[in-house]
């Protein structure tokens with residue numbers, strides 16, 4: 001079994017795009033992030049069995065952070081491997097977020113924050129009228145994953161155009177009682 005990728009599996013393995021993939025890249029049908037993520041997934045699939053059956057739909061990159069969009073039905077299996085994110089991050093040399101393709105904004109955000117829980121998602125308007133999406137996460141940050149809000153915000157903006165605000169339960173409580 002080998003993963004389905006935005007480029008040919010063979011290209012991903014050799015690192016050299018065939019004429020067809022090269023022209024799709026030139027036309028903007030696929031991006032350099034798709035190519036880089038495909039290479040990482042293809043190589044990792046040798047030992048990360050969950051990736052062998054997975055379909056990578058597309059990838060987004062910003063400042064070295066990647067959002068990898070897989071077929072939504074692949075996500076539970078990918079999550080069952082606790083080392084998967086670390087493996088992807090080592091291969092991509094940056095943060096990696098695994099999300100399911102399609103689905104609601106809330107589902108997307110839950111995927112990005114995983115394994116942290118998303119408590120609430122609200123749309124807020126700043127005084128200047130700017131629209132933001134506010135996510136409240138649990139106060140206890142046992143999860144190393146959400147330690148880097150800036151990277152996560154940039155990745156979310158890139159992948160879905162969402163302007164994200166992140167608050168912890170504790171910050172929300174503090175602002176209520178201050």
Ligand SMILES: [Zn+2]
Nearest residue numbers: 008011018021
């Ligand atoms: Zn190709």
